[in-house]
Amino acid sequence: MRLSRYFMPTLREAPSDAQVVSHQLMLRAGMIRQEAAGIYAWLPLGLRVLKKIEQIVREEMDRAGAIEVLMPTLQLADLWRESGRYEDYGDEMLRITDRHKRDLLYGPTAEEVITEIFRAYVKSYKDLPKNFYNIQWKFRDERRPRFGVMRGREFLMKDAYSFDVDEAAARRSYNRMFIAYLNTYARLGLNVVPMKADPGPIGGDLSHEFIILADTGESQVFCHKDLIEMGAPGDVDWDGDLQPLVEQRTNLYAATEEMHDEAAFAAVPEDKRLSARGIEVGHIFYFGEKYSKPMKAEVAGPDGQNRPIHGGSYGVGVSRLTGAIIEASHDEAGIIWPDAVAPFGVAVINLRPGDAAVDEVAETAYQALIAAGKDPLLDDSDQRPGAKFAAIDLVGIPWQLVVGPKGVADGTVEIKRRATGEKQTLPLEQALKVITA
């Protein structure tokens, strides 16, 4: 992409509405535009990041055996009356009436819809387990939206729903999602800690929140340090027994403020105790027959008798992750994108557009990076060097390849790694090798 033909409206100053750093940086980098409280338009740069996160989430869901569907944003109130949640949900649900005076709602989640789909087709235990997911916009009319896209009213969520014949099978589905989540966050370049969450009315131990650690996180969290260094399991035998992998992580102490147990935390060796700020970026739970019973999602068992399925649901805040990654990865100059989600892989900065020799080197570098699949952004704009450096630092592109008259005169370019600030002056071919390595 050539910057001169792109749309990347950066701001020198943060709009005063934005208080948290990720919100300020997203606005300054021209990623989003606020349209109303908690509702954002995604500008080209922000959309690129959002799509990359979405794709990683998708790939990890697929790998864990979940099946993608796309459910509508608008749902029928009648379905929610079946589950009993239409009245329960309260003012957070955005209710709409169509021209036929039919009650609709903008879905805050999709248990009802997926259960309706499931029960229409699946009748036998032989067809289980099944896990359907969708990546779709949700709307929750929060009393107080804030923190930019981290707490919006409209947000992009990946929600998965598992269907199993009994609780033991449901636990296996839960474990698959547990591992898939760890893998997903690891690919996004995040340190994530699974923490015991409030299981709600169902009870049991099958509810976890996934928290990333960031100094500016909204809640206080407590955990055993080993959890952070443990890393993600990666590809596993998804049909095998995942319980040991899950237990390895759930046996160590980890809790958010609400679930915190001071006595249990005190039992953790002192040098392993970590108290930090965190941001919730995922939540998984098992809810048993909560929806299958009232909505009659039943399958026949081996004995020929119908029984309600055991369900679980698994959410990742995709749009929230955009902000959360920034909270976890930025400096005074701006955003530092992990390579996996960066809007562009490399910025080729032409310091002197119009200078034939400089243009030629910049163009050569640009074409080579396209060929190498590095998705480069060529800054061919007519701005002063300082402004270019500042803007590219701000938007957080992982590599910078700087082509200027001085370097061109002695056959070199400069490359800079955004995360470390480390710079090297090299001949172009070597510079390209470093970047594409």
Add this chain to the structure above:
RNA sequence: CGGAGUGUGGCUCAGUCUGGUAGAGCACCGCGUUCGGGACGCGGGGGUCGCAGGUUCGAAUCCUGCCACUCCGACCA
């Protein structure tokens, strides 16, 4: 939903107390000098001062009502 605050060009803000021809910086347009970490000079364009009433000879400024947005608290991917 309780409490607090803010609405003035795209962005940051001054002006409001004490009514009297709407300002600055950044951004934008033109010309020139510049050009390796957000340049400088000269010239220029752009604002129903959130909206609606009211008071007044005269309202960004005073009064009333409404709306929007932000922050703190209780709840959430």
